[in-house]
Amino acid sequence: MADGVPTWEEVARDYGRFLYNVAYRLAGNDEDAQDLVQEALIRVRKGLERYEPGSLEGWLARIVTNVFLDEVRRRKRRPADALPDDPGRVLPPSPAADEVSTGLSDDIQRALGELPEEFRVPVVLCDVSDFSYEQIAQSTGVPIGTVRSRIHRGRRMLRAALTVEGGAR
Amino acid sequence: MTDFRDSSLNPEMLSGYLDGELDADERTAVETRLAQSPEWRAELEDV
Numbered sequence: 001m002a003d004g005v006p007t008w009e010e011v012a013r014d015y016g017r018f019l020y021n022v023a024y025r026l027a028g029n030d031e032d033a034q035d036l037v038q039e040a041l042i043r044v045r046k047g048l049e050r051y052e053p054g055s056l057e058g059w060l061a062r063i064v065t066n067v068f069l070d071e072v073r074r075r076k077r078r079p080a081d082a083l084p085d086d087p088g089r090v091l092p093p094s095p096a097a098d099e100v101s102t103g104l105s106d107d108i109q110r111a112l113g114e115l116p117e118e119f120r121v122p123v124v125l126c127d128v129s130d131f132s133y134e135q136i137a138q139s140t141g142v143p144i145g146t147v148r149s150r151i152h153r154g155r156r157m158l159r160a161a162l163t164v165e166g167g168a169r
Numbered sequence: 170m171t172d173f174r175d176s177s178l179n180p181e182m183l184s185g186y187l188d189g190e191l192d193a194d195e196r197t198a199v200e201t202r203l204a205q206s207p208e209w210r211a212e213l214e215d216v
Contacts, residue, residue: 126188133190152184155216 004053008045015060016041022061025104025124026068028113036071040064058130065129069139072121111161119154122147178202180212187216 006014016037023036040063051059104112112120121140125131133151137144178198185191186199203209 133185133188148185148190149179149181151188152181152216155184159215 005048005051006056008041008048011044011048011056011060012041015056018057019060019064021104022064022128023068025109025112025128026065026121028115028117028120032071036064036067039067043067061129065125065131065139068121072140107162108158111158114161115154115157119150119157122150123154123158126151180209183209183213184216187213 019037019040020033023033023040024030027033027036040060043063043066044060047059047063112124115123122136125136125139126133131139133144133147136151137147140147142150182191182195182199186196191199199209203213
């Protein structure tokens with residue numbers, strides 16, 4: 001790494017798992033996450049020329065997020081491109097506990113994956129990619145009041161799912 | 170000063186409150202409500 005700017009090879013080697021983690025949390029399934037990482041690495045390669053040393057993980061997370069949002073918008077415009085069994089909402093299968101390691105506990109990742117996409121996406125964008133509500137509203141094309149509501153309800157749903165799984169009640 | 174009726178003040182604002190996403194008027198209104206309402210305080214714990 002020269003002057004804090006990594007080479008593309010270094011990013012691919014050292015941050016591939018990080019990119020996958022962010023992608024998986026957004027997409028909720030392995031196949032889409034893999035596609036997101038591949039596309040993100042292409043953008044990383046182009047973007048490294050302009051990258052100024054700072055928070056590399058934050059920069060990478062934003063790239064993955066933008067790839068994801070572009071794909072969401074693309075699917076909305078051309079629903080025929082969506083997966084054949086997609087009813088318009090992505091409901092990902094829960095992975096086996098030993099299949100995926102995303103830096104979150106298995107329980108949290110499973111609960112996150114089970115959220116409907118319209119709740120999971122704003123929660124992940126806020127808590128993982130560190131977007132402001134305004135940025136989430138602009139990126140996803142929903143009003144900010146809806147973003148607020150979905151983040152709140154999404155977090156409550158996560159909490160409820162984790163409490164049930166913990167059997168604490 | 171805006172008169173906040175209950176219907177415009179929604180517990181779903183609590184995530185926004187925790188994330189620092191509310192404007193000054195909204196924050197004041199939420200904090201006032203929290204001081205008054207055990208239900209709101211319970212909701213805050215939940216998020």
